Amino acid sequence: MNMRIPLSAPDITQAEIDAVTNVLRTPNLCFGPELAAFESALARYHSVDHAVAVSSGTAGLHLALITLGIGRGDEVIVPSFAFVAVANTVRQVRAAPVFAEIDPLTLNLDPSSVERAITPRTRAVVVVHTFGVPAQMDALDTIARRHRLALIEDACEAIGAEFDSRRVGSFGNMAVLGFYPNKQITTGEGGAVLCRDASHAARLRSLRNQGRSGDDWLDHAEPGFNYRLSDLACALGRVQLGRIEEILALRSQAARRYDALLKDVPGLELPLLELLRRKLSWFVFVVRLPGGVSRNQVQTAMAHNGIATGRYFAPLHQQPAYRARPGTAVESLALTEQIAPRMLALPFFNRITQGEQEEAADALRSAIDHARHSPPQVSVDKLVGNSEASYLDD
Ligand SMILES: Cc1ncc(COP(=O)(O)O)c(C=O)c1O
Structure with a gap:
């Protein structure tokens, strides 16, 4: 689309x-x-x-x-x-x-x-x-x-x-x-x-x-x-x-604008703008959807409004390419498994305008609201089967 x-x-x-x-x-x-x-x-x-x-x-x-x-x-x-x-x-x-x-x-x-x-x-x-x-x-x-x-x-x-x-x-x-x-x-x-x-x-x-x-x-x-x-x-x-200083400043400004636009959405967790001992370099703006809200539904609703979103990332240990291999995870990766399905990347680039961010934020807000009040559809998170890459095996 x-x-x-x-x-x-x-x-x-x-x-x-x-x-x-x-x-x-x-x-x-x-x-x-x-x-x-x-x-x-x-x-x-x-x-x-x-x-x-x-x-x-x-x-x-x-x-x-x-x-x-x-x-x-x-x-x-x-x-x-x-x-x-x-x-x-x-x-x-x-x-x-x-x-x-x-x-x-x-x-x-x-x-x-x-x-x-x-x-x-x-x-x-x-x-x-x-x-x-x-x-x-x-x-x-x-x-x-x-x-x-x-x-x-x-x-x-x-x-x-x-x-x-x-x-x-x-x-x-x-x-x-x-x-x-x-x-x-x-x-x-x-x-x-x-x-x-x-x-x-x-x-x-x-x-x-x-x-x-x-x-x-x-x-x-x-x-x-x-x-x-x-x-x-x-x-x-x-x-x-x-141009990197200019680029990082533009991205930081865009992150701050999203923060201001979205901080009052109930249950929505935003990336931290500041972290102790760290200077951030904004790559993407990824929010954590409120628990129980279907990411698929939110993405679909936003796409209908012409707003792209992304799923960052699906846990690698659950991928068909890796999940069947014994010993690839030494412990249960509960946090990864809980957090990953809630993550949604919003439109984010150097020249994104205030107007585009307002549109994306409004669409996200109403998509979350709607998803809260209607049953989820089939999830796009369901992984599609994929055979092992045989050329890697002896
Ligand atoms: C964390 C990380 N590692 C590696 C890569 C691979 O980079 P490339 O797509 O240039 O091969 C990416 C690219 O998206 C990445 O985000």
């Missing part, structure tokens, strides 16, 4: 158009100066030594796991309340994702649940800064060090966020960024891996480029991938990164 008010929208100015057009006038559409300049800008912004641009956040997670030596027989602790790439990429290196519980306030990995999930096979933790809210990095870092685990930050949703005045992406052994068009900054498709270790950076650069070891196009040190990011994408990303 075509929505009048979309869930997300990229914010492309003439500066981005000029930057991409300029690249098109050069012979360097790939591996040109924009790649190097974008990578340097990302590394500087995050105060890390190396940034390696890749074709997506998923590609970044995949390469981070390989480069850290995660493989067959290893376990990697990940949140279940997360985007599916965090588990898929663990499986793609033949390791097992072990799902841990979230903190209900931040929706990020609960450090005590992480600690309970550690076994002799655990090698790494992928900590997601969900919706742009930094995870409890001090506790997670302590746990990772104590148990000698690699810490991978998935900062795909959180560029610019800070924990204790330090930018996310600068804590872990490696961090991954994502630049899909719904993200705070975009390159169309794209991502990056941040790291401190020069040998890791060299391996990441080789792996993203078919495992090439040097300048010789036909010299392959190991089997690699085509996870390159074009200079067109890097030029776009560089301008977007240059």
